[in-house]
Amino acid sequence: MPESRLLEPASAAGLFDLPRPASECRIVVAMSGGVDSSVVAALAAKSGAEVIGITLQLYDFGTATGRKGACCAGDDIADARAVADRLGIAHYVYDHESAFREDVVEAFADEYLAGRTPVPCIRCNMGPKFTDLFAMARELGADCLATGHYVRRVEGPAGVELHRALDPARDQSYFLYATTEDQLDYLRFPLGGLPKAEVRDLAEAAGLRNAAKPDSQDICFVPDGDYAKIVKKLRPEGGRAGDIVHAQSGEVLGRHQGVIHYTVGQRRGLEIGGQPEPLYVVGIDADKAQVLVGPRPMLAVSAARLIETNRIGPLPDAGLTAKVRSLAKPVPVTLEGALGGGAATTIRFAQPEYGVAPGQAAVIYAGERVVGGGWIDGTTGFEG
Template identity: 80%
Template structure:
């Protein structure tokens, strides 16, 4: 297909996919969620001259998701993906992964909240249905690569493919992809990692894609209204039980709560306890006793975090490491106690006290702009 965009020529489009041979001899499978990002990836793949196949995983009930805003991979988004494929002239397939998604992502999400953890289902989804299953499908289709709309960069280094932050820091999604294996990274392509979002929308407009002005997905795809507790109650209706809010230092009983699923470490708003001499934060959650422990901000300070099920991408440098312990956190200097990767347990040591480190979140480790791996936060060491 001949490029219709003034921004990138067919040769430039092909270069975004780092194809092993001439584009006309290649097949690219594109993971299509129905949003503008994956649609532009599909358009660029088609513009390169390669054969393109679009795949959408239906991850939850089609009917329930129809017309719902802030979702992906269901309802109107599947229709949007199919419309883009039809306009660009390539095959598009939808595979029902609702059962696997519920078991691997939604059920795990509910169980984590019930045990007092703060889960990140987007990482679980990338590690499971999105990459594991999509990569298998792409290989079965004889594709040269699988392309997605994630804002990260895949760069070649001395030891092979590396995962780097996106050039646009406001769009960077590297935190959510730390679990990508080296073998997966060899096959994956992220053509949007070097583009700002405004340019991506311009490309969509120039290709005449109806999704050009479509809003970005917000929050967790299966919780578009942000009501996590409602999802947990629907999945595990007998798991939520009320308890007490107590002061972490004095042990004073400060009131009741409707369940630990309503709280996360570092939370200040919504505690509904007044008359205190200083602001109080959630310091820890004890799911067994249904106890929410609160205290002043200084009690949130930790000197280290224990991470489990770790993954490593590429070589680990001797020093100069930073880590993000929340998706929106700034990277902070750390050292490692233990060997990162192969599922091993590692302890992060923070150069300065870190606040609001919540079990269940991910700790993602960087060497400059490169992602070197990470793991799930299991616990913390106080300062």
């Protein structure tokens, strides 16, 4: 297979927007052991810069997952080390298991216990993935920190901007809305303009052993997608049984084995057959151990209150959209109140939005640009 033009030194260096000639620069690459971060390391090495790979060991691979294709543990660390050896770059592994457990895994369990639906990947990016890696990269005197995320870093008229990836199917901007402007100035995302197929071709051209490695699936520390098992292990009270209650009539329709098994918008798994119309989870009262269900119109939301908000760059006067789930399509919204600096604000939907779950993130866009977002703390029903 002929080498891609991106494996030519000049082309590779151009992906990192270095402040000086590449031969005078040092790039730190966050290496999870997956194909994406491995290709970033290969591109960085090809640029002519000095490259250092860093892998954070975030959890006990064997205990936590029992499967391959997660990240930052066990076989994945071995893959990262093998890629670094192949590329001839330095590679360091740092044990961050205790910090990850406290900041991400236990917070994940607490959110489900409170009846919310968490997004641990965002918490991880806000904590171990960026904050700790930033400190390490700066201590090592790096000119930038590069990752394998599929987003684009664009120089805009008011400074550096965060944009969606060129390939919509790979876009990870939803998970990076909490990136600060200072962090974005230091970060590099060389894969944001590439389709996944080309990334795998680059891995093969570079002779990387994980070129065909499957993408990570689900949440990295959750085995086989059974998140309730993890929550109950950390918080046994998560298995507290309770009633499934009709939100309109107050009638008890059934029993459940813990609110941790449910999320707003859920229809399957309720086991309350014989109803005249399909019912959905419309709310969770964790204090009473009640799962509230109702017809689909009860899911309609007109506004959502956001907390711990972040803003990246200036806010336009109009034309904002928001995603309230990672796989949702952006929908038109207006903003009521300040955004950023941790302030609380409200987004108002132009049309009824369904399945808006407290604990998820709402990410706000201006066209392709991420302007910020926050955690969904509560919602307002749609009337009319």
